[in-house]
Amino acid sequence: MSQKLVDSLQREFGTDILAVDSPRGDESVTVAPERLLDVLGHLRCAGCEQLSDVVGVDHPDRAERFELVYLLRSYADNERVQVKVNVAEDAPVPSAAGVYRSANWAEREVYDLLGVPFSGHPDLRRLLCHHEFEGHALRKDYPIEQGQECARPEKLFTDEDIARAAERANDLVSDPDDVHDELHPSDLLTVNIGPSHPATHGALRAEVLLDGENILEARTEIGYIHRCFEKEAEDHTWAQVMPYTDRLNYCSAMLNNSIYAMAVEKTIGVEATPRAQAIRVIVSELSRIIDHLVCVCANLVDIGALTNYWYLYNVRESIYETLEKLCGSRLTTNYARIGGMSHDLFDGFDAEVRTKLDEMDVGNADVMKLIARNRIFLDRTVDVGVISQEDALSWGYTGPCLRATGLAYDLRKLAPYSGYENYDFDIPTGTNGDTHDRIMVRMAEMVQSRSIILQALDKLPDGPLNIDDNSVVLPPKESVYGSIEGVMNQFKLVYEGIQVPAGRGYGFGEGANGELGYYCVSDGTGHPYRLKVRPPCFPIFSSYAELVRGGMIPDAIATLGSLNIIAGELDR
Amino acid sequence: MAIDLENPSNFITTRVRQAVNWGRKYSLWPLPFGVACCAIEFMSTVSSYNDISRFGAELVRFSPRQSDLMIIAGTISYKQAPILKTIYAQMAEPKWVIAMGACASSGGFYNNYSTLQGADRVIPVDMYVAGCPPTPENLLYALTQLQERVEKEGLVPAAERHAGRSEARG
Numbered sequence: 001m002s003q004k005l006v007d008s009l010q011r012e013f014g015t016d017i018l019a020v021d022s023p024r025g026d027e028s029v030t031v032a033p034e035r036l037l038d039v040l041g042h043l044r045c046a047g048c049e050q051l052s053d054v055v056g057v058d059h060p061d062r063a064e065r066f067e068l069v070y071l072l073r074s075y076a077d078n079e080r081v082q083v084k085v086n087v088a089e090d091a092p093v094p095s096a097a098g099v100y101r102s103a104n105w106a107e108r109e110v111y112d113l114l115g116v117p118f119s120g121h122p123d124l125r126r127l128l129c130h131h132e133f134e135g136h137a138l139r140k141d142y143p144i145e146q147g148q149e150c151a152r153p154e155k156l157f158t159d160e161d162i163a164r165a166a167e168r169a170n171d172l173v174s175d176p177d178d179v180h181d182e183l184h185p186s187d188l189l190t191v192n193i194g195p196s197h198p199a200t201h202g203a204l205r206a207e208v209l210l211d212g213e214n215i216l217e218a219r220t221e222i223g224y225i226h227r228c229f230e231k232e233a234e235d236h237t238w239a240q241v242m243p244y245t246d247r248l249n250y251c252s253a254m255l256n257n258s259i260y261a262m263a264v265e266k267t268i269g270v271e272a273t274p275r276a277q278a279i280r281v282i283v284s285e286l287s288r289i290i291d292h293l294v295c296v297c298a299n300l301v302d303i304g305a306l307t308n309y310w311y312l313y314n315v316r317e318s319i320y321e322t323l324e325k326l327c328g329s330r331l332t333t334n335y336a337r338i339g340g341m342s343h344d345l346f347d348g349f350d351a352e353v354r355t356k357l358d359e360m361d362v363g364n365a366d367v368m369k370l371i372a373r374n375r376i377f378l379d380r381t382v383d384v385g386v387i388s389q390e391d392a393l394s395w396g397y398t399g400p401c402l403r404a405t406g407l408a409y410d411l412r413k414l415a416p417y418s419g420y421e422n423y424d425f426d427i428p429t430g431t432n433g434d435t436h437d438r439i440m441v442r443m444a445e446m447v448q449s450r451s452i453i454l455q456a457l458d459k460l461p462d463g464p465l466n467i468d469d470n471s472v473v474l475p476p477k478e479s480v481y482g483s484i485e486g487v488m489n490q491f492k493l494v495y496e497g498i499q500v501p502a503g504r505g506y507g508f509g510e511g512a513n514g515e516l517g518y519y520c521v522s523d524g525t526g527h528p529y530r531l532k533v534r535p536p537c538f539p540i541f542s543s544y545a546e547l548v549r550g551g552m553i554p555d556a557i558a559t560l561g562s563l564n565i566i567a568g569e570l571d572r
Numbered sequence: 573m574a575i576d577l578e579n580p581s582n583f584i585t586t587r588v589r590q591a592v593n594w595g596r597k598y599s600l601w602p603l604p605f606g607v608a609c610c611a612i613e614f615m616s617t618v619s620s621y622n623d624i625s626r627f628g629a630e631l632v633r634f635s636p637r638q639s640d641l642m643i644i645a646g647t648i649s650y651k652q653a654p655i656l657k658t659i660y661a662q663m664a665e666p667k668w669v670i671a672m673g674a675c676a677s678s679g680g681f682y683n684n685y686s687t688l689q690g691a692d693r694v695i696p697v698d699m700y701v702a703g704c705p706p707t708p709e710n711l712l713y714a715l716t717q718l719q720e721r722v723e724k725e726g727l728v729p730a731a732e733r734h735a736g737r738s739e740a741r742g
Contacts, residue, residue: 128686129651129685129686130650130651137685137686142685143685144683144684144685145683145684145685146685147650147684147685147686147687147688147689148650148685149650149653150650150651150653150654151654152654153651153654153655195607195652195655196605196606196607196634196655196656196659197634198634201606201611202606202607202608202611203607203608203646203652223649223651224607224649224651224652224655225607225608225646225647225649225652226649226651226686227608227647227649227682227684227686227687228682228684228685228686228687231684231685232682232684243681244681247608247609250608250609250612251612294612294615309619310619310620313615313616313619313620314619314620314621317616317619317621317622320616330613330616330707331609331612331613331705332609332704332705567607567608568608568609
């Protein structure tokens with residue numbers, strides 16, 4: 001898939017490319033740490049606009065203990081490549097924050113959880129664990145249950161920061177009426193938005209320095225709902241991780257389930273049956289719809305349009321009923337399984353989903369009538385929180401927020417999985433990259449999801465639900481209760497877990513917020529050796545401080561809502 | 573019993589405590605400490621289908637000084653704990669706390685380095701709701717249970733109600 005990039009690297013760097021590998025079709029090159037920045041710079045020029053994520057893997061038994069994997073993506077050529085470096089403990093790695101903006105937080109996370117120092121990083125602090133935390137939690141020698149209490153929250157602004165902001169105040173304000181002769185640091189107000197705030201819709205924090213209503217400086221902090229998904233995954237079997245994925249993006253659990261199952265299947269080297277794939281498409285698109293519904297309705301409430309909340313939320317509530325009927329739970333669905341699904345659709349699913357989609361149409365039409373030409377709505381959203389396409393790519397934007405800048409990139413179309421290539425749908429895009437476009441892209445995507453679901457329902461294939469492989473899928477209950485082989489098979493799979501062959505695979509798909517990926521590393525036991533999630537809203541939120549700086553408080557709130565930051569997925 | 577409110581000579585007798593408690597029971601103002609998945613179910617509970625206003629608790633206030641019922645909806649991490657403590661302290665007496673869901677009650681299935689094993693390790697909790705996340709019906713049931721207690725116990729400050737309990741969980 002990305003042979004071209006690998007060839008160009010080999011031509012340019014020759015023997016400095018220490019190894020080339022392509023596990024499960026993911027092309028990767030290994031380089032020495034001192035050549036890392038040159039290689040990343042070369043790839044950036046060769047068309048890799050985006051650094052999706054940095055994955056750190058701890059190998060305590062190796063001399064070069066830490067392995068860092070940089071996941072890169074080229075949008076223009078629709079290619080991917082991975083760059084690996086191996087470093088010894090405490091050996092610094094040059095920071096890529098100057099090449100890709102998304103590297104800033106990705107490296108902070110690696111530093112926080114694994115303790116790899118990055119030289120030349122602009123702001124190397126802890127990210128997910130609190131500032132009083134000692135040690136590095138994702139190292140193999142850190143016990144999972146060893147909690148550390150936090151006495152007081154961290155202050156994000158020092159007195160010097162405030163004094164500096166007061167000096168630069170006039171350069172930052174956009175409205176000429178707000179220009180002052182002189183500003184004393186005590187004139188500025190520090191305000192915390194979050195971590196318990198109605199507009200954050202989750203536990204995230206932005207501390208802002210205000211001059212009146214103008215934001216002179218903003219800083220963000222996350223980790224308030226860090227639930228250690230990745231450490232928990234290493235402590236469980238591959239199948240046991242499934243319910244944890246529900247709680248990443250809890251607004252669209254089905255998407256997390258399906259993409260996780262797909263990622264593990266890729267690592268094993270199997271593919272789900274056509275029926276399971278079609279069901280995954282249907283439930284994923286339903287999930288995308290309810291995710292967009294809750295994002296848009298909450299965003300509209302934040303800018304004062306409460307009626308829309310009821311119109312949209314009632315549809316969501318109604319779709320919940322179907323999901324509850326399907327898998328017994330409204331939010332945390334736990335429906336997909338590695339190698340298939342937990343069970344088949346219920347009788348009458350088809351008709352019920354069609355009714356729900358009609359309800360959605362009514363709800364969305366009602367909302368569009370209220371907002372499409374509403375002066376207040378347009379004033380609050382048009383040209384608010386604008387991000388250019390180039391910046392969006394560098395910050396690591398994917399999904400609706402990237403498409404709002406005008407780039408028609410959708411993994412369902414350009415790296416199709418689960419049979420998405422068989423459905424006919426469009427990729428809605430915006431033009432301006434502002435809050436308005438982000439909302440409208442989501443509204444338009446719901447229409448496309450509706451169309452995909454209807455097509456999938458029309459041609460839902462018959463046939464087996466789960467793959468025919470008793471080393472992956474649990475045996476049927478009749479066999480467990482009726483034969484010794486069945487009991488043993490069940491026991492081995494439950495007790496020891498699915499024996500994913502040693503190796504790795506990066507499985508990804510289009511989540512509701514963008515590229516949701518799972519980087520799986522298996523050592524051949526029944527447990528993940530390392531499971532790294534690439535959550536779509538993590539890189540998006542890393543740009544938030546930049547987006548709101550110089551703007552006004554109400555605009556910051558409108559912008560935050562349209563980015564759809566889900567704390568569970570952000571902090572994992 | 574039909575009461576003719578138009579007739580100025582009609583009256584009913586009650587005790588002040590009972591009348592006040594009755595009023596308080598139906599006017600709990602919740603502060604949603606929404607941090608995770610449970611907050612989405614809390615949204616469902618206040619929306620029109622489940623409609624928490626049937627129980628008089630629809631005035632959701634995000635300012636701790638204006639609310640008397642804290643609903644902890646989600647996982648509390650060690651990083652979040654001091655903030656939870658501060659916000660609870662900012663609420664005026666009398667105040668009540670509902671721990672919504674497995675995480676807020678006990679840490680749920682997150683037994684790890686970052687998750688507080690139950691919100692009651694830092695603040696006193698009056699009502700625990702099971703579920704991951706609990707359905708809106710579950711939360712409404714907890715609310716009606718709490719209302720019964722409010723009616724019986726009335727204006728006892730939280731510090732007094734929970735006296736001697738903090739050592740138990742330590």
